[in-house]
Amino acid sequence: MLDIQQLHAGYGSIPVLRGIDLHINSGEAVGILGHNGMGKTTLLRSIIGALLPTQGSVQFSGQNVSRLAPNQRAKLGMAYVPQGREIFPNLSVTDNLRMGWVKRGRASAQDLDSLLTDFPRLKPLMDRMGGSLSGGEQQLLALARALAGDPQLLLLDEPTEGIQPSIIEEIAETLSVLRKQRSLTIILVEQNLDFIASVSERVMVIKRGQITGEIPREHLTDLDTVSEYTGVSTTH
Ligand SMILES: Nc1ncnc2c1ncn2[C@@H]1O[C@H](COP(=O)(O)OP(=O)(O)O)[C@@H](O)[C@H]1O
Numbered sequence: 001m002l003d004i005q006q007l008h009a010g011y012g013s014i015p016v017l018r019g020i021d022l023h024i025n026s027g028e029a030v031g032i033l034g035h036n037g038m039g040k041t042t043l044l045r046s047i048i049g050a051l052l053p054t055q056g057s058v059q060f061s062g063q064n065v066s067r068l069a070p071n072q073r074a075k076l077g078m079a080y081v082p083q084g085r086e087i088f089p090n091l092s093v094t095d096n097l098r099m100g101w102v103k104r105g106r107a108s109a110q111d112l113d114s115l116l117t118d119f120p121r122l123k124p125l126m127d128r129m130g131g132s133l134s135g136g137e138q139q140l141l142a143l144a145r146a147l148a149g150d151p152q153l154l155l156l157d158e159p160t161e162g163i164q165p166s167i168i169e170e171i172a173e174t175l176s177v178l179r180k181q182r183s184l185t186i187i188l189v190e191q192n193l194d195f196i197a198s199v200s201e202r203v204m205v206i207k208r209g210q211i212t213g214e215i216p217r218e219h220l221t222d223l224d225t226v227s228e229y230t231g232v233s234t235t236h
């Protein structure tokens with residue numbers, strides 16, 4: 001469903017991604033692990049179209065989307081939860097969720113109710129301002145907003161960053177339920193090994209803008225092995 005070939009991208013004349021090849025099948029959950037600054041966010045932004053490649057291609061569901069704008073890719077079924085969540089602090093939870101529908105051009109109370117059955121924690125918070133929620137609640141809101149457009153491919157950028165462990169587990173559970181229900185394909189960028197291991201079926205390592213290897217899931221529990229693969233030493 002997603003086929004990335006020899007993708008190069010960067011900022012101005014500074015190259016960041018240097019020949020990424022990544023093939024992801026429909027329904028898979030793939031983790032991407034890497035140190036700060038290795039190009040994880042840049043890769044996700046290139047997939048959703050916030051950044052255009054200097055070389056290479058992104059194919060999505062058999063279509064070359066390399067030159068399409070983010071809103072066009074969203075209409076085709078991509079959704080993105082950015083690093084730091086980027087919810088609207090001065091809009092209510094309800095209005096934040098509405099923004100998710102705007103992207104795919106749909107909205108109804110029925111949709112909102114069915115969406116909320118997967119996010120019970122948000123139900124009592126609907127009238128609160130986004131900015132008044134805890135980090136974990138904001139992350140659930142960002143996730144719900146991304147799912148409001150009923151995407152096939154969900155991209156998550158460090159969803160556990162700065163979030164309490166109890167909500168991290170809830171997010172992992174929500175993702176696994178949603179994956180089964182909706183046959184979602186997931187790409188998860190993370191530095192939290194427990195979380196990446198609980199969500200992903202396979203884990204790729206990114207180093208200096210290149211995919212340098214794959215870590216078998218069962219090796220994720222062995223921190224020394226993971227350090228060898230990634231150089232990430234501060235793991236939880
Ligand atoms: N908007 C930007 N302008 C210039 N350089 C950037 C920008 N965003 C990221 N970079 C640089 O690109 C590299 C990769 O960044 P990023 O993809 O955010 O890494 P990661 O998400 O793995 O921490 C870093 O060297 C970073 O400083």
Ligand SMILES: [Mg+2]
Pocket residue numbers: 040041042083157
């Ligand atoms: Mg990042």
